[in-house]
Amino acid sequence: MEKVIGIAGAVIAxxxxxxxxxxxxxxxxxxxxxxxxxxxxxxxIASGLSLATGVFISVGIKSWLPFLxxxxxxxIFGYLYExxxxxxIGGTIWAD
Numbered sequence: 001m002e003k004v005i006g007i008a009g010a011v012i013a014x015x016x017x018x019x020x021x022x023x024x025x026x027x028x029x030x031x032x033x034x035x036x037x038x039x040x041x042x043x044x045i046a047s048g049l050s051l052a053t054g055v056f057i058s059v060g061i062k063s064w065l066p067f068l069x070x071x072x073x074x075x076i077f078g079y080l081y082e083x084x085x086x087x088x089i090g091g092t093i094w095a096d
Contacts, residue, residue, distance in 0.1 A: 010066035
């Protein structure tokens with residue numbers, strides 16, 4: 001049960017750090033394509049906070065699963081935001 005709670009905490013923390021630091025994918029696609037440095041800086045901040053939290057939780061419960069889940073999520077978020085900066089994803093249901 002400890003591992004499940006650790007993984008859940010890592011997932012929730014990562015999601016919160018990214019939604020706090022970065023705008024939504026449609027916003028990145030439409031408003032920030034000409035400002036990729038702002039998005040990349042925020043991505044690195046959210047990534048650092050997420051990975052540090054993943055390490056903290058992993059050490060606390062003596063399992064690397066929360067850190068590995070956090071790392072996986074950070075890489076997924078990185079891919080999604082890079083695609084949004086390129087204009088490939090992040091459309092709305094009304095127009096893309």
